[in-house]
Amino acid sequence: MEITFLGTSSGVPTRSRNVSSVALRLPQRAEVWLFDCGEGTQHQLLRSDVKVSQLTRIFITHMHGDHIYGLMGLLASCGLAGNAQDIEIYGPPDLSYYLEACAKYSHLKLSHRVRVYGVSPGLLHEDEEFKVSCGLLKHRIPAFGYRIVEKDRPGRFNxxxxxxxxxxxxxxxxxxxxxxxxxxxxxxxxxxxxxCGETETGRKVIYCTDTVFCEGAVELAQDADVLIHEATFAHQDAQLAFDRLHSTSTMAAQVALAAGVKRLIMTHFSPRYAPGNNLQLEDLLAEAKAIFPNTIMARDFMNYEVPRRLNYEL
Known part of the structure; x- marks a missing residue:
């Protein structure tokens, strides 16, 4: 399991950070799962090592533009390229209406291989290797976090x-x-x-954005190997976070600590912390690490291999 960050800015893109999108690569089955698809995501995919031809599932957290404006363009490009595999899309119930309207007014016929599912809290998908579930977060509109669990595998056969x-x-x-x-x-x-040797414990990856600190995120992230969590604001801007129902760096760290995760990766940063400003992203990282030391900060095109449970060294 390898995570590739395609967009790590909140609200609007910057010169160095696009808006939200994260790819989860599953090389053992030659598949890519995409989480959120902000404007420009397909350009980010082209600049990355992620193969669009392997895209099989897309998970959308909520209906704000910086998480969905790139979806229709990506689907149109996949259709024009003649992608052979099915693409299953999961997201809020309104997502299907949005895609239908986009297709209608742009005169695009969506491929019959694209299927859209409205989600509700609970199990969304299960196969021989993985289970995917979602839970409600706390944002201005309905928003969902996703939990991807790799099933345990028997140890080496003697x-x-x-x-x-x-x-x-x-x-x-x-x-x-x-x-x-x-x-x-x-x-x-x-x-x-x-x-057989010792059972190989499956890995758990959690994706939580957009949300203010909430128990739903803590519950979803229990015992995760990796928690990807938004950190839009610095701690001193907590009032902005509460007003807009986003998280600060310290809120993300508190979720990680309460859930007992192994690694926190922060993303979805406000452009207000650009170089040259009084507060910068390094300050947000320091705030989070004071609460949860095993924290890193995502950047566009960063790859992160989710380790087996035997090795969590920095």
């Missing part, structure tokens, strides 16, 4: 020991690899777990 026990190769190996108990033709019962 082929040498299986051979020594005289277990015939074939479908039985697959059952044992899954940890099942198998009865051999000679009557012996073999427990697959005894032939």
């Amino acid at each position: 082929v040498e020991r299986a051979n020594a026990l005289g277990i015939p190769s074939g479908p039985i190996y697959g059952q044992l690899k899954r940890g099942e108990t198998v009865t051999l033709p000679d009557g012996r019962r073999i427990r697959g777990k005894e032939l």
Whole structure:
């Protein structure tokens, strides 16, 4: 699992930061999942190492323009390029009406391979490897955070020991690899777990924006390997954060601390903290690290490999 930040500014783009979008790359299945799609996202994709041809799912947090204005253009480009795979889009119930209106007035026929699902809190998607759920955050309009959970995987199967026990190769190996108990033709019962190494714990990635500090974010982020959380304002601008229902750097750190996450990555920064101003983004990072030391600050085109649980070194 590798995260690529395509846009890390809030509200409007700057010279160095585009508006919100994050790509989650799943190389084991050659898929890309996109979270939010602000204006210019497809240009950011073209400048990155992310392959648009692998895009299969898009998750939209809410209906503000800096999170959705790039979606229709991206879908149109995917259609013109003749992308062969289905694209499933998840977001607030109004998202389907927005896309229908855009398609109608721009005279675009959306591909039949594009499917849109209105979300509500709970499980959204599950397959053999992943579960995706969402929860309500606290913003001026309905906004959802997303939780991506990689399922646990059995440890390495000990082929040498299986051979020594005289277990015939074939479908039985697959059952044992899954940890099942198998009865051999000679009557012996073999427990697959005894032939596999330690279970590999699945990773958890959480995406929370836009929101002021809320218990919904804490609940969603429980025991996460990586929490991507907005940090629009500095702590001294907390009143602005409360007025606009956004988070400060310290609020993001408090969510991470309360949820017991392993790593916090802050994003969605106000342009008011540009170089040369009294407060700069390095000040927001220092504020967050005073509460939650394992914090880093996202920048456009930053790649972050989500580590296995054995290694959380900085």
